Amino acid sequence: MGLYGQACPSVTSLRMTSELESSLTSMDWLPQLTMRAAIQKSDATQNAHGTGISKKNALLDPNTTLDQEEVQQHKDGKPPYSYASLITFAINSSPKKKMTLSEIYQWICDNFPYYREAGSGWKNSIRHNLSLNKCFLKVPRSKDDPGKVGFIFLKQLNSSVSWSCKHLA
DNA sequence: TTCTGTTTATAGTCTG
């Protein structure tokens, strides 16, 4: 297996040790690890076959986020990121590292106009990915939540659960 | 009915 199944091969796994819930006062919207690092990394993994295109699979680094430059670069055409990567970016863009399905859709549409135009097949793929990929964890909503995992955005009528990246250290 | 989520199937690509 290559870059995929694993959480983070070697790209700076940061010190995501203890900045969990304690960062409400100050915002933490910039983990500082952008796609560029991930892409360079995978670029280094040259294509041994020389079949032309060198696939730029973003590493599924749980800490990777997408920065504005990257967003602008791919405003046209289909982004070179796998669905798993897109989902990861989306989830990581949320302060709580959780997102509901509809929010993930929204984030992707906001950041990649391509998907606004595309049909609805990609949403099917997103759902398929969330269910299949071991990197994502479904976090059910708790009714009388003790205050631990009950953070839900739920501004839509649906979506009673949110998703997060599964990367328990 | 629509949205959400799980599963199965199939085809293409990449890696060892």
Next chain:
DNA sequence: CAGACTATAAACAGAA
């Protein structure tokens, strides 16, 4: 080539 991974499509069940 075989196996792993990804993209797509689609069947199907449950909830709102």
